[in-house]
Amino acid sequence: MAKLFSDREIRAIAVFLPLAGLLIIALMLVRPAADPEAARRAEAEMEEALPADSVVMSHFDPNTASLDDLRRLGLTKHEAVSLLKYRAAGKVFRIPEDLTLCYGISDSLYRRLEPWVRIGRKYAIAPEKYRTGRILPEPLAPGPFRIDTVSARYLRAIGALSKRQAEAFIRWRDLSGIYDMEDLRECYVVSDSVAAALKPYVIFPERKARPIEQPVELNTADSATLRSVVGIGPRTVVAIMHYRERLGGFVRAEQLAEVPGVRERNYEKILKQIYCDSCKIRKIDINFASPKVLGKHPYIAPQALRKLLKARQLKGGWSTAGELVEQNILTREEAARLAPYLQFGSDSGPADE
Structure with a gap:
């Protein structure tokens, strides 16, 4: 029977196995034993918060606050380090709500910090993104401006809007007019955060109310x-x-x-x-109108529509809104609302779709 290993291979294995055993024993001796108590102490230290009388609430910018600043606000080491790591990853806090995006900041902690957050002017209005591969200049510090005459170039310069957004905003403004913050927020290219950032600087034109005698x-x-x-x-x-x-x-x-x-x-x-x-107003002939026409009316609920179509198929039609109430198709309130829009004459023919 042929041997599985040659004599040379057997001698090599005999030398290797003892050496491997010695190496494993050495590694076990060198490796420090696990210390569960030390791990618990380290974890407790990370979660340890400052005593209540040491917490000093003051205004801070999460884009520039240091570890000590965050600790003085009552953040644990774990929470403060999480915020700093989030910032080190290139994230920028543009509005206070951005704090909630940091995984170490809980909702309850955010509610406690939110009144004290003050985003610096450099960060409050986002500059254009790095679309061209070159670093764009820092945005111009905004100042008071008239919304009815401001240019797209200025809106870009302060970093409020991108080029396309600014051009779309100017078209919207010239077509519709902007006279207050509600009108400003109506523009689809203006986010709530940008509107809030612009609010201290916007000057709105006056708009005279239409005289009441010409309603x-x-x-x-x-x-x-x-x-x-x-x-x-x-x-x-x-x-x-x-x-x-x-x-x-x-x-x-x-x-x-x-x-x-x-x-x-x-x-x-x-x-x-x-x-x-x-x-x-445009009326509906309830005896002839199609289901599509009836279903579009906001005063006819789907359940009432099903009852109405079923009863019309059996009965053939009605002559008053009161009959719809008597047959439990509509409630009195629904019939009263809908009555001005109904007609019951059979000579009008089917309603148009």
Whole structure:
């Protein structure tokens, strides 16, 4: 039977095995024994917070605060080191809320620190990104400026907007006008953080309110006319026209409160500048209108629509809104709201889709 190993290989193995055993024993002797107590002490030291009477709350910039500054604010060593590591990775705190992005800062700690955060001017408004591969100059320190005359170049220079954003902002402003902070935030290229950073420097033009003796008729007004009403911004104009189309027109000016985007603080101001001509509304023949037309109306809920279509298929139609209540298709409140938009004449033919 042939040998598995030659004599030479057997001699080599006989020499190697004792040497390997000696090496393993030496490594075990040199390696220090694990000390669980020392590990617990190190962990406790990292989590140790300063005594309450040693904490001094003061304004600080998370972009420049040192380890000692953070410790004096009551952060543990672990929390302070986490913030410094986050910053060392190239992250910049532009607004106080950016602190929540740091994995070592809990929500409760952020709520305690937030009143004391003061972002330096160098960091408060972000400069343009490094898109071209070259380092861009630091942003110009912003000063008071008129929003109706400011140039795209200036908005870029202070680092508020990129080139494309600044150009889009100027087009938006010239088309819609900007008269207050609400209008400024309406612009889709202006984030909340940028709007907040610009707020101390923006000077808005005056806008004279439309005389009350010349109110706007809500059902026939075009977008430009609606935009002239003080309190109605560009987005609100779109929302009003979309809701007016679904509704078929406004019976009462108070229905404007149903439009998404009409805020309570502007509602009373808007009411003084508008009125409604209820003769301008578009009615639905409930006996002939298609399910698509009925389903678009905001006052007809899906459940009521299903009941209505099923009953119409069996009954054939109605002559009054009261019949819809009697048959439990609509509640009295729903019928009262919907009644101005209904007609029951069979001679009108099917409603257009």
